Amino acid sequence: MQKVLKYALIASLLLAAAPAAAENFTVKGEMESTIRYELQHQIVAGDSMKRLVMSFVEPSSFDSPTYRQKISNFKITFRPDAQQKKTIEDARGNKTIQATWTEVPQSIDAVVSFDAQTSTGLKAIDSNAPFPMTAVPGQLKVYLQHSEQVQTNDPAIGELSRKLIQGSKTQFDAVQKVVSWVVDHVRYVNPPVQYDALYALRTGRGNCQNYSHLTAALLRNAGVPVRIVNGVTMNQPFNVSWEKGTLTFKMGQGRHSWVEVWYPDLGWVPYDPQNMQFFISNRFVRIEVGVDNNETKNDGLVRWAQSAGARSKPTLQENIGGNFLSDSSKVTAQRQNFGPKNLLLGPNVLARLEVPAVPEPVPVPPVPAPQVPAPVPPVVVPPIVVPPVVIPPAPAPEPPKPAPPAKPPKAWEYKTPFVFGNLDYPENLDFAFPRETKAKGKDSFEMSRSFLVETSEYVTTNATQYAQVVELAKPVTVHKVGLALHKFGGEGWIWVDIFKDQDGKPGDILHTTQMISLDDISGKPGYRWVDFKFGDKEKPVLMPGAYWIALGFSGTPIMNWFYTYGKPVGPVYGTRYKSVFAQDWSGALNYEFNYRVVGMTVK
Secondary structure, eight states: OOOEEOGGGGGGTTTTGGGGGGOOEEEEEEEEEEEEEEEEEEEOOTTTTEEEEEEEEEOOOEOOSEEEEEEEEEEEEEEEEEEEEEEEEEETTTTEEEEEEOOSSSSEEEEEEEEEEEEEOOOOOOEOOBBOSSOOOOOGGGGOOOSSSOOOTTTHHHHHHHHHHOOBBBBHHHHHHHHHHHHHHEEEOOSOOSHHHOOOOOSSSHHHHHHHHHHHHHHTTTEEEEEEEEEEEOOOOEEETTTTTEEEEOOEEEEEEEEEEEEETTTEEEETTTBBBBOOTTEEEEEEEESSSSOOOOTTTEEEEOOOOOOOOOOEEEEHHHHHEEEEEEEEEEESSSSSSSSSEEEEEEEEEHHHHHOOOOOEEEEEEOOOOOOOOOOOOOOOOOOOOOOOOOOOOOOOOOOOOOOOOOOOOOOEEEEEEEOOOOOOOOTSSSSEEEESSTTTTEEEOOOOOOOEEEEESEEEEEEEEEEEOOOEEEEEEEEEEEEOOOEEOOOOOOEEEEEEEEEEEEEEEEOEEGGGGGOOSSBEEEEEOOOTTTTTTTSSSSEEEEEEEEEEOOEEEEEEESSSSSSSOOOEEEEEEOOSSEEEEEEEEEEEEEEEEOO
């Protein structure tokens, strides 16, 4: 027989944070959807165009222990139709439809559509894959290799990888340590300066591509095959119920990058290193895979040739749509007292290491028992009498000396400029035209897919209220509060309320800014700071501590507030919402609104 050593999830995190800071959730439940996906591309040609090529990847069905998708009714149309069309299957199994115009029209409309049945099953998973991996199949060795964006062989990557995985006996243990480290040590920014693994390691910043590339680099260095996945996420939220309320998860609607990790006993298993391990939600649609994002770029790729001296390049407007024909989701979570300090969800995984049976012992002839000498009579020792110890009474305590009179504190002087908040977001970007043109040789150019996603919440609805925590380390005289907003329309007035903190949730309103008329706010594309000011005699002084800010409104304004994935500045539960009819702000969001507090503080 074989003995089975079980490594429970709790024992697998040697690098766990302190229990009070751990935000690891074990989740269980089912999620199922049917999504009608539609991608619309409209290209307006530049002048002197000699050739234009558009590429789209046909997504395939996929099955894993936790996530499945089934693709049907795939269709692609071009108006006007291309002069040439062909389908190419690459070494990674991606099917690319390539359309070429040798006579380039003034404009081209392309529409890609399909139905995706997606399901996520969060039941207990059993794995017996040992670590290090004994052998990697030949066809998977490409997913261990170094690449331009996944610098597997870099000394800094190798040093960190060895440090993280030391002592691991199962593959799940090693992978979880790496993912937990990435979750805690990379801050989401969009767009970053670079998209590779080393940039994320050196700066601690990046978008979904950086998260994926860094995770892949660390695991490939440890001998674990990892491939990069490109797909899309839908902005349909889903809720996770736990003992203290509801956690709501929401992604922007657009392109996204994550990873799949190879387990010898399970196959390819999806991970989103931003906050999901061993699964992705059914709001994801998987399209293309490869060694890095430089390779997985064919979906939505546009290439062209122009005569030298051409005055204008083509422009591309992209719209990604997803209509949920059916949707059901029931997920519960239990918070664990181990894990990363940032939010990480995962099913219960029991990693088992099977050890070869121990051979039966060889019989050994019995050894004669030694002769025991006759017992010696005991020696009688007379009792020792110890005289009692007399403890003298303690002297009476001296009366306390009176404390010296307290000196009045010096008046604080607020003379140091102060700016604090979640400040990084793509300001003034038109998300309908997010792509950049790259030269690819003489008179040749390309535009590849963009991971810039419009992440925002409609915050002037009459049904739901939203609030963002602000944690101040110094006393501040607040001059203004800025929110990253975009006006879509409507009319009326808006302002900002500042709430006191009540047990980690918004309490009573402390201060209110001056109101701003919607007529004074630009409606041009993109998000920008809208600063809500206090009057000269109304500037509040906030002592160190937690406060909450929320957008107030009257009339019918239609305003979106931009948010960033994860919690770049504040605590995990620092973004709250509730129904206008509810008293308790029991709902927590997995993102952080972009805000800034501007004023003066002390030295």
